[in-house]
Amino acid sequence: MRPKRKRAGRIIFLSGMLVLALIIFLGNKVVVKTSTDEYCASCHIHPHSTQSWKRSTHVDNKMGIHVHCVDCHLPPHGEGYLVQKAKTGIRDVWAKTFRDSASFNWEAKSQIEYASHHTFETSCIHCHQNNYPLGLTKEGREAHLYYERQAGELHCINCHITVGHYDPDRLHAQNTGFGIVKTASTELYTEPGVINGFNNFTEYIPGSAVSFDMIAIPGGTYMMGSPVDEPFRDQDEGPVREVEISPFFMAKIEASWDEYMAFFKQTGAQGKSSDTYLNVAREDVDGISGPTPPYGAPDQGWGIGKMPAMSMTHHAAEVYCEWLTEITGKTYRLPTEAEWEYAARGGTTSPYFFEGDPRRYVDKGIRNRIFGVDTAVINCYIIYAENSGARSRPPSATRENPFGLVNMLGNVLEFCSDWYADEAYSQYAEGTLKDPSGPDSGEEYVVRGGSYRDGAESVRCASRDYTKTDAWLKTDPQIPKSVWWYSDCFYVGFRVVCEYEEMPGD
Amino acid sequence: MKPTKPTSRRRFLENTALGAIGVIGASKLIQSCAPGETTAEVVEPVFLKTAVDGQPIRAGVVGCGGRGSGAAVNFLDAGPNLSIVALADVFQDRIDDLRKKLKDEKDVELEDANCFVGFDAYKKLLELDLDYVILATPPYFRPEHFQACVEARKHVFMEKPVAVDPVGARAVMAASKQAEAAGLCVVTGTQRRHQWSYNNVKARIDAGMIGDIVATNVYWNQNQLWYRENQSAWTEMEWMIRDWVNWTWLSGDHIVEQHVHNIDVSNWFVGTHPVEAVGMGSRLRRKTGDCYDNFSVDFIYDKTIHMNSMCRQINDCATSVSEYLRGNKGYTNPGGTIWDAEGNVLYEWKSPVDEAGEPVENDPYVQEHIDLISAIREGKQIVEAEETARSVLTAIMGRISAYTGKKVTWEEMMSSDITIGPKSEIKLGPVDIDRTIPIAGSD
Numbered sequence: 001m002r003p004k005r006k007r008a009g010r011i012i013f014l015s016g017m018l019v020l021a022l023i024i025f026l027g028n029k030v031v032v033k034t035s036t037d038e039y040c041a042s043c044h045i046h047p048h049s050t051q052s053w054k055r056s057t058h059v060d061n062k063m064g065i066h067v068h069c070v071d072c073h074l075p076p077h078g079e080g081y082l083v084q085k086a087k088t089g090i091r092d093v094w095a096k097t098f099r100d101s102a103s104f105n106w107e108a109k110s111q112i113e114y115a116s117h118h119t120f121e122t123s124c125i126h127c128h129q130n131n132y133p134l135g136l137t138k139e140g141r142e143a144h145l146y147y148e149r150q151a152g153e154l155h156c157i158n159c160h161i162t163v164g165h166y167d168p169d170r171l172h173a174q175n176t177g178f179g180i181v182k183t184a185s186t187e188l189y190t191e192p193g194v195i196n197g198f199n200n201f202t203e204y205i206p207g208s209a210v211s212f213d214m215i216a217i218p219g220g221t222y223m224m225g226s227p228v229d230e231p232f233r234d235q236d237e238g239p240v241r242e243v244e245i246s247p248f249f250m251a252k253i254e255a256s257w258d259e260y261m262a263f264f265k266q267t268g269a270q271g272k273s274s275d276t277y278l279n280v281a282r283e284d285v286d287g288i289s290g291p292t293p294p295y296g297a298p299d300q301g302w303g304i305g306k307m308p309a310m311s312m313t314h315h316a317a318e319v320y321c322e323w324l325t326e327i328t329g330k331t332y333r334l335p336t337e338a339e340w341e342y343a344a345r346g347g348t349t350s351p352y353f354f355e356g357d358p359r360r361y362v363d364k365g366i367r368n369r370i371f372g373v374d375t376a377v378i379n380c381y382i383i384y385a386e387n388s389g390a391r392s393r394p395p396s397a398t399r400e401n402p403f404g405l406v407n408m409l410g411n412v413l414e415f416c417s418d419w420y421a422d423e424a425y426s427q428y429a430e431g432t433l434k435d436p437s438g439p440d441s442g443e444e445y446v447v448r449g450g451s452y453r454d455g456a457e458s459v460r461c462a463s464r465d466y467t468k469t470d471a472w473l474k475t476d477p478q479i480p481k482s483v484w485w486y487s488d489c490f491y492v493g494f495r496v497v498c499e500y501e502e503m504p505g506d
Numbered sequence: 507m508k509p510t511k512p513t514s515r516r517r518f519l520e521n522t523a524l525g526a527i528g529v530i531g532a533s534k535l536i537q538s539c540a541p542g543e544t545t546a547e548v549v550e551p552v553f554l555k556t557a558v559d560g561q562p563i564r565a566g567v568v569g570c571g572g573r574g575s576g577a578a579v580n581f582l583d584a585g586p587n588l589s590i591v592a593l594a595d596v597f598q599d600r601i602d603d604l605r606k607k608l609k610d611e612k613d614v615e616l617e618d619a620n621c622f623v624g625f626d627a628y629k630k631l632l633e634l635d636l637d638y639v640i641l642a643t644p645p646y647f648r649p650e651h652f653q654a655c656v657e658a659r660k661h662v663f664m665e666k667p668v669a670v671d672p673v674g675a676r677a678v679m680a681a682s683k684q685a686e687a688a689g690l691c692v693v694t695g696t697q698r699r700h701q702w703s704y705n706n707v708k709a710r711i712d713a714g715m716i717g718d719i720v721a722t723n724v725y726w727n728q729n730q731l732w733y734r735e736n737q738s739a740w741t742e743m744e745w746m747i748r749d750w751v752n753w754t755w756l757s758g759d760h761i762v763e764q765h766v767h768n769i770d771v772s773n774w775f776v777g778t779h780p781v782e783a784v785g786m787g788s789r790l791r792r793k794t795g796d797c798y799d800n801f802s803v804d805f806i807y808d809k810t811i812h813m814n815s816m817c818r819q820i821n822d823c824a825t826s827v828s829e830y831l832r833g834n835k836g837y838t839n840p841g842g843t844i845w846d847a848e849g850n851v852l853y854e855w856k857s858p859v860d861e862a863g864e865p866v867e868n869d870p871y872v873q874e875h876i877d878l879i880s881a882i883r884e885g886k887q888i889v890e891a892e893e894t895a896r897s898v899l900t901a902i903m904g905r906i907s908a909y910t911g912k913k914v915t916w917e918e919m920m921s922s923d924i925t926i927g928p929k930s931e932i933k934l935g936p937v938d939i940d941r942t943i944p945i946a947g948s949d
Contacts, residue, residue, distance in 0.1 A: 132683040134657055141680035149920060481921070 031085070040069040043096050046106050048165075055166035067127070072119050072164050076126040084120075108390035110165070112488075116155045119164070124156040150474075158475045158488075169301025192328035198247055198500060200404070206327050208262035212251055214498055215404045219247040221432070222342050223349065225425055225462055230351055231358045232457035236422045236464050242432045245342045249498040250335065253306065253395040253406050254414065255320070257299060260309035263320050264291055266327075290323065291316055291484035300490050302391045308412045310392060310493040314445045314467055316484045317415050317494040324496065331499040334417040336437045337424075337446045337464075339497060344409060344449065344461045346402030351460040352409065353401045354381055361386070361456030382410035384459045388452035392491070409449050409459045412493035416446040420466035444469060451491035467492070548713045551705035553868065557585025557876045560883030566592035566620075566636045568628045568651055569643030570604040573665055576871065577640045577695075578604060581663070582612050584875035592620040592634050594627035596643075596747060596934075625932050632658040637882070641665065644750040645758055646927055649674040652891065653681045659688060661882050663875060665695040667766050667898040668891060670758035672922040675899040682891035691887055693878040694894040696770045697870035700877055703842045703855040704771070710853055711775055715844055716833030719776055719811065724768035725826040726817040731760065733794045741934045752795025755927045755939055761787070761801045761908075762901040765817035769805075769904075770897035771829045771840055772813045779896045780805035780813060780903070782915045787908035789943050791820050796941045803904035815904060911946025 033039060041050050053059060058067035074084050095101070108114060131144040147154050157163075162170050189204035189211065198218075204211045225240040226233045267290025291312070298311040312320070317334060324332040335343070346353050359365065360374045363386060368374075373386055381401070383393045388410075395406045408414075418438025421427065428436055438446065444466040450459035458465070468489075476487035486492065567578045570593050578590055590608060593616060595601050601621050608614040622630040628651050632639070639655045641648060641664035648668045655662045662685070669675040685692050698704045711719070734749040736742075750756040757763040773779050785803030792799040799820050805813040831838050836846040842855035857865035881888040899919050906924070907914040928938045 130687040132680060132687050134659070134684055134688055136684070138677070141684070142676060144683075145676060145680050145920075 031082070034089070035068075035070045035074075035085070037068050040073075043092055044069075046101055046104065052165040052167065056162065056164050057166075058164050060166075067164070071127070072123050075120040075122050079122050079126075105390055110167075111390060112155075112158060112161060115157060115161060119155070119157050121155050124160075128156070154474065169297055192330070195249075195330065195498075195500075198502075201249070203328060203330075203498075205259065205262045205324075207266060210258045210262045212253065212256065212259055214249040215252050216500070217245075217248050217250050217339075217343050217403055219245055220342070220347075221245070222345060222347075224338055224341050224433075226351070226460065230460070230462065232362075232460065233462070234464065236424070237462045239425055241425050241428060241436075243338050243342065243436060244432055244434045245339055246435055247500045247502075248335075248339060249500060250339075250343050250403075250405060251496045252400075252404060254308035254412055254493045254495050255317075256306045256395075257304035257309045258306065260312065260320065261304065263323055266290070267319075267323055290319065292482065294482070294485040296485075296487060298485055298490070300391070303394070306394050306396070308392055308395075308407070308493040310412050311486045311490050312493070313482070313484055313486055314415050318417075320494075321496055331501075332496050333499070334415050334494060335497045336435070337416040337418040337448065338433070338436045340408075340414065340416050340448050341461060343403055343405055344401065346405070348402065348461075351462070352378070352381070353461060354378075358456050358460060363455065378456065382456075382459050383407065383452045384410040384450065385453055385455045390452065392452050392493075407449075408495075409461065410454070411449075411452055412491055413447040413451045413465065414449045415467070415492065415494040416448055418446045420444050420446045420464070447492060453491050546713045548709050551702070551709055553702055553705070553873065554876050554880055555868075557588075557879035558883050559586045561637075562587045562589065563637045563879060563882065564589055564591045564635065565638040565640060566590070566594065566631045566634065567604065567640045567642065568594045568631060569641060569647075569665075570595040570600040571642065574600075574640060574642030575604045575607055577642050577663065577665065577875075578608065579611065580869075580871045581638075581640060581875045581879075582608075582614070583869075583872050584879055588879065590614055591616065592622070592631045592636060594622040594631040596623070596625060596627070597744070598623050628654060632660065636660055638663065638879075644747060644756040645763065646670050646674075646750075646756045649677040649681070652678055656681045656685045656688065656690060659690065661691045661878065662891075663693050663695070663878055664891070666770075666894055667758050667762045667901065668694060668895050669898050670755060670762060670902070671924050671926045672899060672902060672919045673925045675895045675902060676920065678895040678898075679892045682889055682895065685891065686887070686889045689887060690889070691878055691881045692889045692891045693874050693881075694890040695874065696767060696890070696894050696897065697874055698767060698771050698841075699774060699890070700868075700873040701841075701870045702857070702868045702873075704840050706855050707838055707840045707842065707844060707853070708775065710844055711831070711833070711838060711840070715836065715852055716831070716838055716846075717835030719831050719833050721811060721832045722772040722776065722813045723830040724765070724772050724813060724815045725828050726760075726765040726768055727823065727825045728819055728827060729821045729823075729825065730791070730793075730799075731764075731819045733792075735794065742937045743932075743934045746795075746937055749794050752792060752797050754795075754797050757797065758898070758902065759797045759801075759905050760799070760819055761803070761815075761817050761905050762898060764819075765801070765815065766897055766901045768817075768827070768829050769813070769815060769901050770894065772805075772815075772831070773893075773897050773900060775831055775840060776807055776811060776813075778807060779900050779916060780807045781809075781917075782806050782913055783900075783903045783907045784913045785815075785904045785908035786911070786946065787905075796943055798908065798943075801904065801908050803907060805900065805904060909944035909946065 044050075053069075058072070070085075074081055074088070131148070132141060136144075143159065147159075161167075188209055189206050191204065192206055193201050193203040193211070193214075195201050198216050200213065200215050202211050202213050221242060221244045223240050224243045226237040227240060228238065230237075294311070299307070321332045321334060344353065348354075350356070351358050354377060356377050360368065361378050362368065363373055375386055378384070379387050380399050383398060392411050398407055398411075400406050401408055416438075418424070419440070419442025421439045421442060424438055427439065447465045447467055448463070450463055450465070457463075472486040472489035472492075473481045474488045476482055481487075565578075565581055565588065567574050567590060570578075574595075582588055582590065593601050593604055601623060605616050605621065608616065620631075620634060622628075632654055637660065639660045639662050641651050641655070641662060643651065645665075645667045648664060652662060652664060652668065668678045682692065693700075731751055733752050734745070736745040740748070746753050746756060751760070751763060783803050783805045785801055787798045787801035789798045790800065800818040801816070803815045805815060807813065829840050831840055836844060836852060838844045843851060844853040846852050857867050860866050877888065880886075899916075903914050903916065903919050906919075926939075930938045
C-alpha cells in the first residue's frame with residue numbers, strides 16, 4: 001500500500017503542477033493577447049483615437065519605434081501592470097456592455113485632468129529616462145529644470161499631452177503666429193460709439209471692424225449674497241448685504257475674441273517676453289503696451305469670432321480696459337463684484353435669474369442619477385458642465401437675462417476688479433453699502449459666474465470664486481511666466497463695464 | 507527607473523582607494539574624541555597623490571590669462587599621459603604668453619594651427635580632437651562655453667564662478683544635467699572641496715561631531731584686488747576684459763567672483779542652498795569698473811539656519827578668508843579644527859609627513875585635476891557643475907539683495923530673467939552696458 005500511495009501522491013502533485021503551468025501559460029497568453037493595440041482598438045472606437053495615435057510622435061517618428069496603447073495607459077511591468085490591467089479591463093468591459101459610447105464626453109476625457117489618470121507617469125519615465133539629452137533646446141532645458149522643481153505637481157503630459165494622440169490645436173510652443181489673420185479689406189471704424197443718454201449703445205473699436213453692444217443697467221438696490229438655506233451655498237456668500245448700485249453700462253456678451261484680438265493687434269508686442277510678475281511693477285505698465293504672443297493656443301481651437309476670449313490674465317484684462325478707455329474716450333473697466341452680481345440677478349432673488357432648483361440640475365443624488373438631470377430650463381440660459389461638451393460656446397447658444405445680458409452665468413468665468421476675501425461681505429461697515437469695491441488688498445481677484453466646466457452648484461448668481469495664479473500658470477515653461485496669458489486656464493474671460501457719467505439734463 | 511546618478515564625491519573618493527595614499531593621523535585623532543561625540547562612523551576621505559594612468563588626455567585651454575595659465579600647468583602636473591594641444595583667447599598676447607610659459611616650463615610645443623584668437627575662438631578649439639577643456643575666461647562667458655563643451659562631449663574643468671546672473675546659473679545647472687546624462691566629467695574650481703583638510707573635517711561633521719549645524723559665518727575680507735587703468739590703444743571692450751574683476755557683468759562682482767568659495771563651503775557642509783537673503787554693500791574705494799568693494803549678507807537656509815557672509819576688498823581693514831560653522835554640540839573651522847561646545851579641541855587636521863618627517867601639503871589646484879582625470883580614466887563619473895551653480899546663484903542672490911536693498915528669495919532666482927551684460931553683440935569696441943552703480947533704497 002505504501003508505494004502505491006506514494007505514487008498516487010506523486011501523480012496528483014505532478015498533474016497539479018501541470019495544471020498550474022497550463023494556467024500560467026494560458027494566463028500569460030491572455031495578458032499578451034489583450035495587450036495588443038488591435039485588441040484595445042476593438043473596443044476603443046471613440047472618435048479618432050487610433051488615427052490620432054498613428055499621427056502622434058509615438059508612432060510617426062524617424063526611429064521607426066511604435067509605442068503601444070499599454071505602454072502609456074498602463075504602468076510598466078512590475079510596477080502594478082497587472083493590477084491596473086485588471087482594473088481598466090473590468091471598467092472597460094462594464095462600459096462596453098452597459099453604456100453607450102456615443103454618450104461619453106470625449107472632449108472632456110481628453111482634458112489633462114482626466115487624461116492624467118489614464119496615462120502613467122512611471123510609464124513615461126520608464127522609456128524617457130533622460131530629461132536632458134544633448135541637443136535639447138534652451139527652452140526645453142529650462143522647462144525640465146522647472147518640472148523637476150515642481151516634484152509631484154506636474155505630470156509629463158501637462159506639457160506633452162499631444163505626444164500620444166496628435167492634436168494640432170494643442171500647441172506647446174510660443175505661438176508667434178497668434179492673431180495674425182489675413183483680413184479682407186473690411187471697412188474699419190474710425191470713430192468710437194456715442195452714448196446718447198442712459199440708453200443701450202453700440203461701441204465701435206476705432207481702427208478695427210469690431211463693434212459690440214453695451215446694455216444700460218439702471219441703478220438700484222439689491223440683496224448681495226445668498227441666504228443660508230440656498231442649496232449648495234458656500235460660507236463666502238454671506239452674510240447677505242443690502243447694496244445700492246449706481247447706473248452703469250455693461251457689455252451684453254463676454255468680451256469676444258474679435259474684441260480682444262483688436263486689442264492684441266493694436267498693442268501686442270511681438271516677441272517681447274520680459275514682462276513678468278517678478279520684474280514689472282504694476283504701475284510701470286504702459287496702458288498701450290499689450291500682450292506678448294501666447295504660449296500655446298489660447299482659443300483651444302474652439303473658434304474665435306464672437307466666442308468668448310479666454311485664458312488672458314487678470315492683468316491683461318485690466319490693460320485691455322485701459323486701452324479701450326483710451327481709444328474710445330469713455331471709462332471702461334472690469335465690474336466690481338457687487339455690480340456683477342446685481343447685473344447677473346437682473347432684479348431676481350432666486351439662485352438663478354430664472355425659476356429652478358439647483359438640486360435638480362446637478363449630476364448628483366439618487367433621484368437625478370435615476371431619472372436624469374432635469375436640464376430643460378437651465379439649458380436655455382447657462383452653458384455648464386451638463387451641457388457644454390467641455391468647451392465654451394458662442395453667445396448665440398443661450399438666452400438673455402432680465403437685463404438683456406447673455407452668459408452671465410456659465411460659459412467662462414468673469415474677472416471682477418475686487419480682491420477676493422472669504423469674509424469680504426462681513427468686513428464691510430454696517431448698513432446699506434453704496435457701490436462697494438471689495439478689500440483694499442489681497443492675493444487673488446474675484447471671478448464670478450462659473451464656467452462650462454462647473455456643475456449647477458457653482459453657476460448660481462451668488463457663487464464666488466477667485467483667480468488661482470500659480471495653478472493657472474502651472475505649465476507655462478517660460479521663465480519667468482507670462483504676465484499676459486494663463487497657460488492652464490481655458491475657462492476664464494471677462495466682461496467690460498462702462499461708467500455712466502450723468503450729465504445735467506440726462 | 508531613474509537614470510543612474512553619477513558617483514557622488516565621497517563614493518568616488520572611496521572607490522579610488524586603490525593605490526591611494528590614505529590620509530594619516532585620522533585614526534589617532536578619532537580615539538581622542540569622547541565616546542558618543544559622533545553619531546555615525548567617520549568615512550575617511552582618501553585622495554590620490556597623482557592621477558591614475560590611462561588613456562592619453564588631450565586638453566585645450568579657453569582663456570589664457572592668469573588662471574587659465576595656472577590651470578594649464580596644474581593639469582600637466584596632475585599625472586602621466588597628459589598633454590595640452592590647443593589654446594583660445596580673445597587676445598593674441600595672452601596666447602603668446604601661455605605658449606611661451608608652456609614651452610619654457612613644461613617643454614610643450616603648440617602648433618600655430620591650434621591657437622585661436624577671438625570671441626569665437628572656443629568654437630574652433632572645440633572642433634579639434636580633444637578630450638578635456640579648461641574654461642578660464644571671465645565668468646560672463648562660462649555658461650555659453652560650458653554648454654558648447656557639453657554639446658561637443660568634452661570633459662570639462664572650469665573655474666568658478668560659473669555664471670554672473672540667474673539665467674546663466676540655471677543654464678549651467680541644465681547643462682550639468684546634460685553632462686551627467688552624457689557620461690561626461692566636470693570639476694569646477696571650488697578647490698576647497700579638493701583639499702585634504704576640508705574633507706577630513708567634513709567627514710567628521712557628517713558623522714555628527716558637532717551635532718546639527720545651526721549657523722555659519724563665511725568671510726573673504728582682503729586688501730584691494732588688482733585693477734587695470736584704460737589704455738589709449740585699447741577699445742572699451744578690451745579694457746573691460748583686461749580689467750574684468752572690477753566689472754559686474756564680467757565677474758559677477760566680488761561676492762560672486764571670489765567669496766563664492768566660502769559660500770560654497772557653507773552650502774557644502776549644510777547640504778543645501780539658502781532660501782532667501784538680505785544683504786547690503788557699497789563701493790567705497792574701488793578704482794575702476796562698477797563693482798562694489800564690500801558686502802555683508804544674511805542668508806537664511808530654512809528659517810532656522812543663518813549664514814552670515816562678509817566680503818571686502820579694501821586696504822588697511824581687518825582681513826580674514828575663512829569659514830566657521832556652529833553646531834549644537836560644538837563648532838568648527840572647516841579648514842582644519844573641530845571644537846566641542848566648551849572650546850576643547852576635538853580634532854585638528856595635521857598634514858601627513860613624508861619619510862624625512864616633513865609635512866606633505868596637498869595642492870588643491872592640482873588635486874582638482876587629479877580627481878577629474880582619475881574619474882575620467884576609471885569611468886567613475888564626477889559632475890560638480892550643478893552644485894557649484896547653486897553656490898554661484900546663492901552669491902548672486904546676495905548681490906542682488908545688496909544692490910536693491912530688497913529681500914531676495916531662491917524661488918525668485920530660479921524664475922528670474924535677469925541677465926547682465928551688453929545688449930548688443932559681444933565684440934571689440936564700445937560696450938553697451940548700464941554702468942550706474944546701484945544704490946539701494948530711497949531718500
